Amino acid sequence: MGNRIAPPVAITFMHILETGFMSSLEFAPVLYLRYIDDIVGVWTHGIDRLNHFFNCINAYNRSISFTMESTFSTGQLPFLDTLITVYPTGEYTTELYFKPMAAPIILHFTSAHPMSTKKAVLNSQIKRAMRVSSDDRTRDRSVKRVKLLFEQNGYPTAMLDTSIKNNLRKRSERKTRRNKENEIFMRLPYLDENVVRRVNGVLRRSKTNIKVAWISGPTIGNKLISSAFSKPPCPAGTKHCHTCESGLKGKCTKKNIVYKITCSLCERNGRTEFYIGESTRPVRYRFNEHLSDARLRKPDTPLGEHIADSHFNASSTEINSAFTIDIIGWGRDSAELKITESIKIRDLRPTLNMMKSSWPLARKP
Numbered sequence: 304m305g306n307r308i309a310p311p312v313a314i315t316f317m318h319i320l321e322t323g324f325m326s327s328l329e330f331a332p333v334l335y336l337r338y339i340d341d342i343v344g345v346w347t348h349g350i351d352r353l354n355h356f357f358n359c360i361n362a363y364n365r366s367i368s369f370t371m372e373s374t375f376s377t378g379q380l381p382f383l384d385t386l387i388t389v390y391p392t393g394e395y396t397t398e399l400y401f402k403p404m405a406a407p408i409i410l411h412f413t414s415a416h417p418m419s420t421k422k423a424v425l426n427s428q429i430k431r432a433m434r435v436s437s438d439d440r441t442r443d444r445s446v447k448r449v450k451l452l453f454e455q456n457g458y459p460t461a462m463l464d465t466s467i468k469n470n471l472r473k474r475s476e477r478k479t480r481r482n483k484e485n486e487i488f489m490r491l492p493y494l495d496e497n498v499v500r501r502v503n504g505v506l507r508r509s510k511t512n513i514k515v516a517w518i519s520g521p522t523i524g525n526k527l528i529s530s531a532f533s534k535p536p537c538p539a540g541t542k543h544c545h546t547c548e549s550g551l552k553g554k555c556t557k558k559n560i561v562y563k564i565t566c567s568l569c570e571r572n573g574r575t576e577f578y579i580g581e582s583t584r585p586v587r588y589r590f591n592e593h594l595s596d597a598r599l600r601k602p603d604t605p606l607g608e609h610i611a612d613s614h615f616n617a618s619s620t621e622i623n624s625a626f627t628i629d630i631i632g633w634g635r636d637s638a639e640l641k642i643t644e645s646i647k648i649r650d651l652r653p654t655l656n657m658m659k660s661s662w663p664l665a666r667k668p
């Protein structure tokens with residue numbers, strides 16, 4: 304190192320070594336990162352296999368010899384400008400690291416450079432200290448190290464404190480903005496406090512940015528509101544409406560519902576074959592699509608495959624009246640509908656669902 308050609312040569316050499324060596328390994332590191340010829344990794348196969356790995360990588364090419372440090376003895380490991388600390392719980396923190404032998408020298412405050420250059424150097428060092436730190440405690444320690452370094456180089460404390468304060472403010476503004484941008488809202492039906500506590504616990508531990516709005520079931524209020532507006536009548540008028548005739552009797556324009564379609568041809572033979580689905584559109588559109596799939600015996604559709612498998616010779620007229628439909632659930636949006644649908648599928652175990660479009664839920668024992 305030190306020569307200008309050295310880094311590209313080192314990078315090329317390491318790349319060739321890695322591609323050959325790593326593919327021959329029985330036990331490999333779960334994380335492997337390299338900066339030129341400094342490598343950091345996570346090893347989960349025990350100290351003996353790590354030593355074996357180290358001996359192998361050193362024997363791989365005689366012109367290069369590695370040294371190794373690990374967190375096994377002290378729990379700490381410096382990598383470039385970052386100190387990694389691993390705790391017995393498996394958690395880890397990172398913070399700014401200065402090599403112990405490095406002289407505490409940086410652009411001196413009295414040197415003949417424009418003030419803007421000195422401010423920029425200070426700013427970039429504080430930013431780096433904050434960036435490599437994993438939490439508030441390590442961040443405070445890292446910033447303190449930078450502050451000491453600049454004090455030793457003649458910088459006034461007030462200037463250091465202002466820069467630290469500005470960077471802290473910018474960071475927290477950025478964090479708030481990022482959190483707001485990534486916030487995901489999810490509606491879940493309210494069951495009881497126990498469920499709320501458990502779901503919130505899972506979300507907290509997952510560290511995802513999901514906010515839950517707990518929706519209560521139908522109240523007298525919504526019932527009054529929905530009955531205050533008269534339902535749009537069946538648009539078929541005096542003509543045939545397959546949906547109304549198959550059981551919905553004037554309710555074929557309902558949307559945001561979970562429905563159940565039962566095969567009456569099978570029912571006549573004493574078998575129960577049914578399908579559960581959901582629709583955010585008026586249910587008559589969905590039902591007509593199902594009937595069309597059935598008439599065409601369309602593959603990969605529940606009713607198309609059922610007709611092909613069980614009633615292959617049925618005529619189109621027979622198929623149009625071969626099914627009955629019921630509304631068995633409702634939701635306010637597609638998320639709530641999917642949940643209701645999944646619960647119904649879990650509890651009623653429809654025979655014709657291919658379980659592709661719904662969210663699989665854990666089965667009841």
Ligand SMILES: [Zn+2]
Binds near residue numbers: 537538
């Ligand atoms: Zn209708």
Ligand SMILES: [Zn+2]
Binds near residue numbers: 569609
């Ligand atoms: Zn059938």
